[in-house]
Structure formats: structure tokens, C-alpha cells
Amino acid sequence: MRLERLTLLRPNMGDYRSTDGMQPMSMAILAARTPADVAVTFYDDKVEVIPADDQPDLVAITVETFTARRAYELAAGYRAKGVPVIMGGYHPTFLPEEVLQHADAVVIGDAEGVWEQLLDDFRGDRLQKVYSGGNDQPLRDFRQDKTIFIGKKYIPVEPIQFSRGCRFACDFCSIRAFYQDSLRIRPVQETLAELQTLNRRKLLFFVDDNLFSRRNELNALLTALKPLGLRWSCQISIDVARDDELLDRLAEAGCVFVLIGFESLSKENLKQMGKPWNHVAGDYASVVRKLHQRGIAVYGTFVFGYDHDTEEIIDRSLEFAMQARLEIANFNPLTPTPNSPLYDRLKREGRLLSPKWWLDPNYRYGDPIFIPKGIAPERFAEKCFEAKRQFYSWKSITLRVLGSDAGLDLFRTGIVGLANLVSRREVMRKQHRVLGT
Ligand code: B12
Ligand code: SF4
Structure with missing residues (x-):
């Protein structure tokens, strides 16, 4: 599959903006680990409206239990436009089967170690349903690309x-x-x-x-x-x-x-x-x-x-x-x-x-x-x-x-x-x- 444009997305609990938004570290970690030839855009539903015409090749959403419903709605919008969806974070780790009803692949546990593999599989048309980053890799190489946060109101x-x-x-x-x-x-x-x-x-x-x-x-x-x-x-x-x-x-x-x-x-x-x-x-x-x-x-x-x-x-x-x-x-x-x-x-x-x-x-x-x-x-x-x-x-x-x-x-x-x-x-x-x- 073609992968030139990737959207990273952090949903809010509902379709409204909040005033307590903080830079979501998971998104900066994913951005830093995405190959340099992919253009990464990050939308934060907590602090900005997600453009309805966003049309990337792939979208990756971080999901917590309180944001799951909103994440599923956003995912449905992308999938209706033919954009495959990846989900990771707390909720997908706890309930991968539920999440897979709304996503093409799910990441369990840490992103480090599996994100690069997932993107590679996507490009090679071999995307699996479940990837497990586990929780036992040493905490080294904490690369983050914080440029994705520029201009956002945190x-x-x-x-x-x-x-x-x-x-x-x-x-x-x-x-x-x-x-x-x-x-x-x-x-x-x-x-x-x-x-x-x-x-x-x-x-x-x-x-x-x-x-x-x-x-x-x-x-x-x-x-x-x-x-x-x-x-x-x-x-x-x-x-x-x-x-x-x-x-x-x-x-x-x-x-x-x-x-x-x-x-x-x-x-x-x-x-x-x-x-x-x-x-x-x-x-x-x-x-x-x-x-x-x-x-x-x-x-x-x-x-x-x-x-x-x-x-x-x-x-x-x-x-x-x-x-x-x-x-x-x-x-x-x-x-x-x-x-x-x-x-x-x-x-x-x-x-x-x-x-x-x-x-x-x-x-x-x-x-x-x-x-x-x-x-x-x-x-x-x-x-x-x-x-x-x-x-x-x-x-x-x-x-x-x-x-x-x-x-x-x-x-x-x-x-x-x-x-x-x-x-x-x-x-x-x-x-x-x-x-x-
Ligand atoms: C900072 C924080 C907040 C801040 C700011 C959040 C923000 N960024 O704007 C504030 C104070 C506002 C907040 C609010 C709330 N929070 Co809070 N928060 C946190 C906290 C302490 C840190 C988050 C963080 O940066 N983690 C570090 C990153 C690196 O870890 P990570 O997010 O897990 O990401 C890793 C993996 O999960 C995975 N991953 C994550 N997303 C994705 C996506 C993809 C596609 C992939 C491949 C991988 C992947 O890869 C990352 C790197 O390995 C966490 C606890 C924690 N330590 O994580 C709680 C936590 C996330 N919050 C939680 C909760 C419940 C809330 C509230 C609902 C509380 C409430 N009752 O109101 C609210 C509202 C949340 C909302 N979404 O609107 C829970 C969520 C539990 C759950 N089952 O979902 C947590 C886990 C706290 C806890 N002890 O239970 N929170
Ligand atoms: S298990 Fe640890 S992080 Fe969780 S509530 Fe207890 S002391 Fe806090």
C-alpha cells in the first residue's frame, strides 16, 4: 500500500475542545519513529477541529477508555473514505477485540519496537491485525518529534x-x-x-x-x-x-x-x-x-x-x-x-x-x-x-x-x-x- 501521508490523531471524550490539553507524548513518539519519507500530520481533537477533508494514506489513533466512543466515530469517518485505521494505547491494549471492530490493526502495549514493523508491513501489503509491543523492552532511545505540536494551544x-x-x-x-x-x-x-x-x-x-x-x-x-x-x-x-x-x-x-x-x-x-x-x-x-x-x-x-x-x-x-x-x-x-x-x-x-x-x-x-x-x-x-x-x-x-x-x-x-x-x-x-x- 502507498504510505506517503500519515495522520496521527488524539480524540477528545466528545466533539468539543478542552482547556487542559497537554502534549500527548505517544504521538511524538510515533512521529519520531515514522520513516522520513512519510509526511506526518497530527490532529488533536482536544484542542482543534479535525478537518473533515483530511485524506491521508493511513490514520493512527491513540485511545483511552473515556475516548473510545469518540475514537470509533472518527475511525468510521476515515474508513468510509477508504483510509485504513490503526489504534493503540490503553483501551486497545485492554480490549483488542472490541477495538478491531473499528480498526484495521491494533497495537497492544508499547509502540516502541513494533511501530516501524507495522508501517513496513502496511507498505508491503502484509498488515497484521494485532501487533504487540509488550512492556518489557528497556526504556532507551526515547526519540520524540515535538514539531507536530507547533501552533497547538496546550x-x-x-x-x-x-x-x-x-x-x-x-x-x-x-x-x-x-x-x-x-x-x-x-x-x-x-x-x-x-x-x-x-x-x-x-x-x-x-x-x-x-x-x-x-x-x-x-x-x-x-x-x-x-x-x-x-x-x-x-x-x-x-x-x-x-x-x-x-x-x-x-x-x-x-x-x-x-x-x-x-x-x-x-x-x-x-x-x-x-x-x-x-x-x-x-x-x-x-x-x-x-x-x-x-x-x-x-x-x-x-x-x-x-x-x-x-x-x-x-x-x-x-x-x-x-x-x-x-x-x-x-x-x-x-x-x-x-x-x-x-x-x-x-x-x-x-x-x-x-x-x-x-x-x-x-x-x-x-x-x-x-x-x-x-x-x-x-x-x-x-x-x-x-x-x-x-x-x-x-x-x-x-x-x-x-x-x-x-x-x-x-x-x-x-x-x-x-x-x-x-x-x-x-x-x-x-x-x-x-x-x-
Ligand atoms: C498526562 C495525563 C493526563 C493529562 C493530560 C492528557 C493530555 N496529554 O492532554 C490530563 C490531566 C488532562 C488527563 C486527563 C484525564 N486522564 Co489522564 N493521564 C495522563 C498520564 C499521567 C500520562 C499520559 C502520558 O503521556 N503517558 C506517556 C506515554 C508515552 O504513554 P502512553 O500514552 O501509554 O503511550 C504509549 C503506549 O500506550 C502506546 N500508544 C499509545 N497510543 C498509541 C497509538 C498508536 C496508534 C500506537 C501504535 C501506540 C500507542 O505507545 C506509547 C509509547 O509506548 C496517563 C498515565 C500514564 N502514565 O500514561 C493518564 C491516563 C492516560 N489518564 C487517564 C484518565 C482516566 C484520564 C481522565 C479520563 C480522568 C478523568 N476522570 O477525568 C481525564 C480525561 C482524559 C481525556 N482523554 O480527555 C487514565 C486512562 C485509563 C484508561 N483505561 O483509558 C490514565 C492511564 C491514568 C490512570 N492511572 O488510570 N490525563
Ligand atoms: S498501582 Fe501505582 S499508579 Fe496505580 S494507583 Fe496504585 S500507586 Fe498509583
Whole structure:
């Protein structure tokens, strides 16, 4: 088959634009690994309208569970024009058979290692249905072609990746389902070389789901980062706060914002989700205090819907988030995504309201997906949204940003202020939206 023009595509959850779009790293990786004689165009449905007259020789779409419906609609449009479609990412890795009803080929796991082969097969008329990039190739050669992002309106954040996978196994987590036991870490020197090419005026963000993968490697990274004077953010497991010295090193290395999954105030819930260790660093308030004392802002996430949850726990979590002056917080209804132990359990227990909710035209973002034990489904969804609304009310934003006890400098106040505005806007806009059109 002819391959002169390739379109890379990142769908949004529906046919609308968002204000929290960040450069999708997967697309830059694919672009960099595409032969130089192929003209690559990237469209990001999150931030721009995809031209209806786009007519490439091949289209490759990255698909998450929340974007699957929209991805299938876009794919149908291309296939109607005779353009073959490739899909990869989280959702195709979890449900390749479903995805193959909408695509000509699917990539499971990493793109590295199979993308070049796939394109070669396409050119030689031997395209297979399934390609597996697996999750065990060493994390080397992190080529990315970021020219595909030029001119697109993204938030001022530069993504970078140090590791893939997580040493924990929370039952709701897609990272665990995707990478399983595999935990790979990039060589520090290669990561540093990339860091030095990034735009220092933006906030750097490690997209790793847990930067605290292995102590030695984290220490090596922090040591290397310290003299660079960069300012960066990351997602990290709470056990980092067990070690005051490690927290000092984090701050000295330029960490200004961390996302921590607090998940629940109930120990029984933490146990049920496979995260009983979330209390090893002491109570949540003291963890936040320790981070604030070092000038590190905190994005705390909570999830509701486990069996010991009640309305009162949602209220208490909101109260905690306000009192601890979390700079950002999220109060998510528990979402059973395919291939997670949580999904399988709720299905077995007959508690899923719509087993393929991501395809259900009646599902709206924020709707209950299953029947919780301690609270009626509708009430539970309402309470989660209400917690978000209150946390992002103007009064709360003003109090938390201006009254932050993290001693924020101008740069940090700017980031925290912007993050609140974007979160407020997205919370309001996403709620009750259908997936797809
Ligand atoms: C940054 C991020 C965000 C950012 C920005 C996203 C953006 N780029 O604009 C924000 C905060 C806005 C966000 C929002 C949400 N996110 Co998010 N996000 C991430 C995060 C942390 C990093 C993504 C990343 O850059 N990864 C690094 C790249 C290299 O990995 P990758 O994308 O997996 O790509 C590799 C392979 O998958 C494969 N691949 C991927 N696509 C394709 C396509 C083709 C054709 C091929 C061949 C291969 C291929 O090749 C790549 C290289 O090997 C991931 C977790 C993670 N670490 O991946 C969650 C994650 C993707 N998000 C997730 C979710 C649920 C959401 C939300 C729905 C949350 C919510 N409840 O609102 C929203 C809305 C998402 C949306 N699409 O609109 C889930 C998705 C789970 C799932 N089952 O789909 C993840 C996995 C987090 C998690 N722990 O569960 N997110
Ligand atoms: S600690 Fe975070 S990334 Fe790791 S398994 Fe749990 S939820 Fe997933």
C-alpha cells in the first residue's frame, strides 16, 4: 500500500475542545519513529477541529477508555473514505477485540519496537491485525518529534517520562493493568539530556504514575536534577513522606508540585482497594504539612464508591481538603475500567449498571457506573460533583491560593492559580457530557 501521508490523531471524550490539553507524548513518539519519507500530520481533537477533508494514506489513533466512543466515530469517518485505521494505547491494549471492530490493526502495549514493523508491513501489503509491543523492552532511545505540536494551544506544561509501571497494585488502576509487574526506569543521563532540551519557562511534569519507583533510582535522579535549577512536578506515592531527608532532596531538586492519591479517609476502603500502605507516612494532614513546609504544593485525589463509603466520608474528605489547604484536589467517583481487578469484581457481583459504559450512548461523564453499597448511585454521583463544585468555588480558590501555607513564590502562585482556573472550568464543562457525539 502507498504510505506517503500519515495522520496521527488524539480524540477528545466528545466533539468539543478542552482547556487542559497537554502534549500527548505517544504521538511524538510515533512521529519520531515514522520513516522520513512519510509526511506526518497530527490532529488533536482536544484542542482543534479535525478537518473533515483530511485524506491521508493511513490514520493512527491513540485511545483511552473515556475516548473510545469518540475514537470509533472518527475511525468510521476515515474508513468510509477508504483510509485504513490503526489504534493503540490503553483501551486497545485492554480490549483488542472490541477495538478491531473499528480498526484495521491494533497495537497492544508499547509502540516502541513494533511501530516501524507495522508501517513496513502496511507498505508491503502484509498488515497484521494485532501487533504487540509488550512492556518489557528497556526504556532507551526515547526519540520524540515535538514539531507536530507547533501552533497547538496546550497548557504551559512540558511532559517528560522517567519510568513506566508501578510497584504497587491498586485494584482500580489502569497503570497496573497495562504494565502488570513490569517496572522500567530510564537511564538518568538520558533523562537529563532530554530535560535540558525542555522549555524552562514552563512547568516540567513527570508523567510517570509514581516517580518513587525505586529509591536508588529516584535518589540518582534527584542528585542529577539539583544543580539544574529546574522547576518540576510529578505524581508520587505517599510513602515518600516517610523519609524527611528524601522530602528535602525532592524540594532541593526543584519539585514544586506533587500529585498524591490519598484516595480515602477510610482504612477499610484502602484495604479493599489494595492500598493499605497509604497510611505508612502518618495521617494525611501531617503529610501535607511536611510538603508545604518545603514549598511543595499538593494535588490530592480522592475516590468514592468503595464498600465503606458513606455520604459523610465524602463530606469529611472535602473538609479535609479545604482545611489542609490542598492546592488542587479531585473527588472522583470510582470508575471500573476494563481489565482492572475492580472491574472484574463488580461485574462478578452483578453491580455494574452498564457493563460497557464507555460505549453506552446514555452514559454521561460523572454518572454512576455501578451500585455502591453505602449510598444510592444517583446520590453518590451528585455528592462527588458537589464536592468538586465546592472545592472549586471562587471563595475556596481565593482562600486556598492566597492563603496557601506552602510559602508559594510568584512562579508557584501562578501555576497553582492557573491549575485552579483550568480545573474549575473543566469540572463544570465535563460533567454530564456524553462520550462521543
Ligand atoms: C498526562 C495525563 C493526563 C493529562 C493530560 C492528557 C493530555 N496529554 O492532554 C490530563 C490531566 C488532562 C488527563 C486527563 C484525564 N486522564 Co489522564 N493521564 C495522563 C498520564 C499521567 C500520562 C499520559 C502520558 O503521556 N503517558 C506517556 C506515554 C508515552 O504513554 P502512553 O500514552 O501509554 O503511550 C504509549 C503506549 O500506550 C502506546 N500508544 C499509545 N497510543 C498509541 C497509538 C498508536 C496508534 C500506537 C501504535 C501506540 C500507542 O505507545 C506509547 C509509547 O509506548 C496517563 C498515565 C500514564 N502514565 O500514561 C493518564 C491516563 C492516560 N489518564 C487517564 C484518565 C482516566 C484520564 C481522565 C479520563 C480522568 C478523568 N476522570 O477525568 C481525564 C480525561 C482524559 C481525556 N482523554 O480527555 C487514565 C486512562 C485509563 C484508561 N483505561 O483509558 C490514565 C492511564 C491514568 C490512570 N492511572 O488510570 N490525563
Ligand atoms: S500507586 Fe498509583 S499508579 Fe501505582 S498501582 Fe496504585 S494507583 Fe496505580
